[in-house]
Amino acid sequence: MITRQELEQVHQRILPHIHRTPVLTSHLINEISGSDLYFKCENFQRMGAFKMRGAANAILNLSKDKQRKGVVTHSSGNFAQAISLAAKSLGVPAYIVMPSSAPEVKKAAVRTYGGKITECPPNLKDREDTAKKIMEETGATFLHPSNDLDVIYGQGTAAIELLEEQPELEYIITPVGGGGLLAGTALAIKHFGIKCKSIGAEPFEADDAYRSLKNGKIETNTSTNTIADGLKTQLGDKNFPLIQELVQEIIRVEESEIKQAMKLIWERMKIIVEPSSAVALAAVLREKEKFKGKKTGIIISGGNVDLRNLPF
Amino acid sequence: MITRQELEQVHQRILPHIHRTPVLTSHLINEISGSDLYFKCENFQRMGAFKMRGAANAILNLSKDKQRKGVVTHSSGNFAQAISLAAKSLGVPAYIVMPSSAPEVKKAAVRTYGGKITECPPNLKDREDTAKKIMEETGATFLHPSNDLDVIYGQGTAAIELLEEQPELEYIITPVGGGGLLAGTALAIKHFGIKCKSIGAEPFEADDAYRSLKNGKIETNTSTNTIADGLKTQLGDKNFPLIQELVQEIIRVEESEIKQAMKLIWERMKIIVEPSSAVALAAVLREKEKFKGKKTGIIISGGNVDLRNLPF
Structure with a gap:
């Protein structure tokens, strides 16, 4: 497994080529969720996503x-x-x-x-x-979008930056599609977190990661009828073992919860996020008791949407 | 006229009640405009606007x-x-x-x-x-929304924060509706700018401020057929003298330019801004030669829009 020092080198190596994205908070969404949320805004990343x-x-x-x-x-x-x-x-x-x-x-x-x-x-x-x-x-x-170790390590650097700003985070939640972001984030948490746990969030309509963890083998999606179009893919043999070892839980959410969370972020935070990004907040709102009073990081994975085709 | 120290006191007084909003930049919009732009994001302010x-x-x-x-x-x-x-x-x-x-x-x-x-x-x-x-x-x-000195001074604090982060700004552009933001910004520039000038931007369809400066008296709008619904109001006797003394220029823009600038901000910066806010960027894009290579601040005035009724 990659060491802390090697992960730091990855971060240093890509720094000249990426934006260091801001971490935003929202009083109102904290009130609604009863949690203490820190949004790492990869929708502001170059080309609009953590990728x-x-x-x-x-x-x-x-x-x-x-x-x-x-x-x-x-x-x-x-x-x-x-x-x-x-x-x-x-x-x-x-x-x-x-x-x-x-x-x-x-x-x-x-x-x-x-x-x-x-x-x-x-x-x-x-x-x-x-x-x-x-x-x-x-x-x-x-180059594979999610099942490539160098890609996975790169994706993890968003969580490194988030933990540098908020070292006391107790959870970081990322959406899970192909598994690259989740595996990379879990690695970053292992090396840079103090008491932080890694959680994935995905739609019920594409819950291959949830079933993969449960069954101990990579599962596929038979249908992917979800608005979160970035999360329809499945895990791979490079990221699944990392997810198995390092991720605490996958939380599944309904389509209506994704839309509601997305609308909340747009209306209250005034930022443009993809449906896939809203899945992580939807997980917090669904499992309020779990996150109550906890400092929780959320990776806003991207902001590339078709403005003429919004779900609200 | 209010002193620098008094304006600092205003800022200190309101700090516990406002957000210190971030200043964002966009490589791509800098490329398109040929300018070096700093967006003060008052769309992230509490209740979504500088007000x-x-x-x-x-x-x-x-x-x-x-x-x-x-x-x-x-x-x-x-x-x-x-x-x-x-x-x-x-x-x-x-x-x-x-x-x-x-x-x-x-x-x-x-x-x-x-x-x-x-x-x-x-x-x-x-x-x-x-x-x-x-x-x-x-x-x-x-309390009047724009023709009240305490309101004007409060609005000026966004520019104080912007100049603290970017002291070398050569221009700060704000949209002008009732004139409170422009007058407050001009005061802040006078006291906190090094070589900075104050510019207002408004739609041709509601160009009362442009005509007021030109004619030396407060003019009204006979029609206000503009998408920038926050800019339909007119100047008042408290802010007009400040604008006359401290503002270099009012730049007018077409409706199509406002929509185009708004779309650019949404798509490229991934932030939600009101049409009124896009008027300032539209002014930069219209007058490219003036702003070429210059460090220019833009006050993004607010982000309260009806998501079901977008102009693109």
């Missing part, structure tokens, strides 16, 4: 030769933007495989950040085949 | 006897909420005269903050008569 951290670390860790040949990923979400922007900052080519069905706004964002898009039919097999073909042609390195 | 500052100062400056009898204002916007919350924090009764046509959401906000609403027909004469009647019955003191 910038892991992407930067993974690319920085490649050899100069590998960097020259570039990186490839298949994603239609935040990781595609993160890889594009991190690669651009470092002068590395970024090849992004996107399903032809991806919204134009997401393609445009990747293009803005300098990613080279290859479109493919919208299914996993075609995405993987297309990525493989690019790797063969260019020698580019494949 | 909290002036309201707190005005109530704190009343004698204990006057405080006991309460305060009254007629407003359907942020000042009603600010007076209600500031009065509640200080244990002072707040009487708010609102037009019967005011949206239920605004009435609800005033009630949440403890204001006692009296409804009246939606015209200025009835609002003033109703306020007068309440003053006679209760002995409450009338």
